[in-house]
Amino acid sequence: MEFLENITTSWIIIFILTGFIAGYIDSIAGGGGMIQVPVLLYSGIPPIFVLATNKMASLFGTLMATIKYYLSNKIxxxxxxxxxxxxxxxxxxxxxxxxxxxDNIIQWAILISIPIALIFLLKKSKEFKEEKTELSKKNIVLATAPIGFYDGLLGPGTGTYMTISMKKFLHLDYIISTASTKPLNLATNIGSAIAFMMAGKVLWMIAIPMAISNMLGSYVGSHYAIKGGEAFIKKVLIFVLVFMLGANILKIIFT
Structure with a gap:
């Protein structure tokens, strides 16, 4: 792997900082991959290795967030x-x-899905709490399975869309929605992570430090999400969606 010769100590430090920021954002609103993937690509690592390494680092961050939210009884x-x-x-x-x-249809589908999510997020809704809402199996499946399908089909922003869907269609608090998204996202990611490992596509010299920093960022982010409540989570959700929209528009323009 000749491209690894260009991965200097400076790049490792950048990857560690990126992993922390991505873990922080992802634990609150999802979308961490939109931060990690561009940085990994910019370093010159081939796309398949980028996807594998990003998935492995994100997996550990999501695991940390799941544990943190579970211990706080938010899931x-x-x-x-x-x-x-x-x-x-x-x-x-x-x-x-x-x-x-x-590929071009996938790219446009992702771009279209972002403003739709923003509309749902900004649309005013009544205040509901989980304990006051009857959660039927049908409603739960309808609110989550389509996002699971999106995760397999497209991927970027899955955690963000799942949180918004749970809030809008199951009437859960943002904090409960965010927390409950993590184990579901963790489950859908495990399969692809195993596949990447078996194919030997994970760059462990990068994945390990990124995974550790991602876990730390996830721990801090989930702490502030629990502490800050709905208002804080909604602000981060809006930031992530706007960031994703801008990143995808730039990608279309320059490719």
Whole structure:
């Protein structure tokens, strides 16, 4: 792997800082991959190794966030237990389908999905709490499985969209929605991480320090999400969506 010769100590430090920021953002609103992937690509690492290394680092960050939210009793175990299998199946179907979709269509589909999410996020809704809302199996599956499908089909911003969907369609608090998204996102990511490892595509010299910093960022981010509540999480969600929109527009312009 000749490209590894260009990965200097300075790049490792940049990867560590990037991993922390991505973990922080991802634990609150999702979208950490939109931060890590461009930096890894810019360093000259081939795309397949970038995807594998990013997935491994993000996996550990999501695991940390899941543990932190679980210990704080913020995860809706009912939602997770009902949604996890449908999300896994939907993600698998999406991954199978995406192999037949042209890259330009995928790119535009991602771009269109972002402003739609912004509309849902900014639209005013009544204040509901989880304990005051009846969560039927049908509603839980309908609110989460399509996002699982999106995760397999497209991917970027899955955690963000899942949080918004749970808030808008299951009427959960943003903090409960954010927390419950993490174990679902963790489950849908494990399969691809295993596949990348078995294929030997994970760059461990980069993945390990990024995973550690991602976990630290995730720990700090989930702490502030729990402390800051709905107002804080909503602000970060808006920032992430606007960032994703801008990044995808620039990608289309310059490619």
């Amino acid at each position: 809706s175990l009912k939602v997770v237990s009902i949604a996890i299998i449908p999300c896994l199946l939907a993600s698998y179907i999406g991954s199978e389908l995406v192999m037949y979709v042209p």
